[in-house]
Amino acid sequence: MTAVGEAPVVAAAARQARARARNFYRHALDEAERAELKRAEKIEGLDDEIAVMRVRLKRAVQEHPENLPLLVKGLDMLARAVGTRYRLSPKSRRDLADNLVAVLNSVGDQLLPPEG
Numbered sequence: 001m002t003a004v005g006e007a008p009v010v011a012a013a014a015r016q017a018r019a020r021a022r023n024f025y026r027h028a029l030d031e032a033e034r035a036e037l038k039r040a041e042k043i044e045g046l047d048d049e050i051a052v053m054r055v056r057l058k059r060a061v062q063e064h065p066e067n068l069p070l071l072v073k074g075l076d077m078l079a080r081a082v083g084t085r086y087r088l089s090p091k092s093r094r095d096l097a098d099n100l101v102a103v104l105n106s107v108g109d110q111l112l113p114p115e116g
Contacts, residue, residue, distance in 0.1 A: 046085045053078045 029037060057074040064070055 046081055050078070050081050050085060053081060 023037075026034060026037065053074070057071070057078055060067070060070055060074055
């Protein structure tokens with residue numbers, strides 16, 4: 001068992017460890033990139049990245065239509081990103097499960113209203 005005062009200390013240490021892991025590459029960035037990194041850390045999902053990949057792939061097709069290896073590599077990267085986007089993360093699974101439970105409860109309440 002832990003002492004009463006240890007829980008906040010353990011939680012703070014865990015937050016610091018996550019911040020260190022998340023900022024592993026920070027030292028390799030210049031000041032402007034570090035500012036962008038702070039904004040990027042708040043973004044969830046891959047939608048922006050997939051959109052940029054599509055724009056760049058279109059540019060590659062227009063500017064280098066003869067470079068088949070480049071186009072195949074771009075298509076492969078895009079396909080992987082889209083596939084990854086549609087795999088559910090643990091948080092997405094929990095959110096989906098919670099939403100399904102809420103829908104089922106709502107339907108159940110309409111079919112069999114609570115007595116009272």
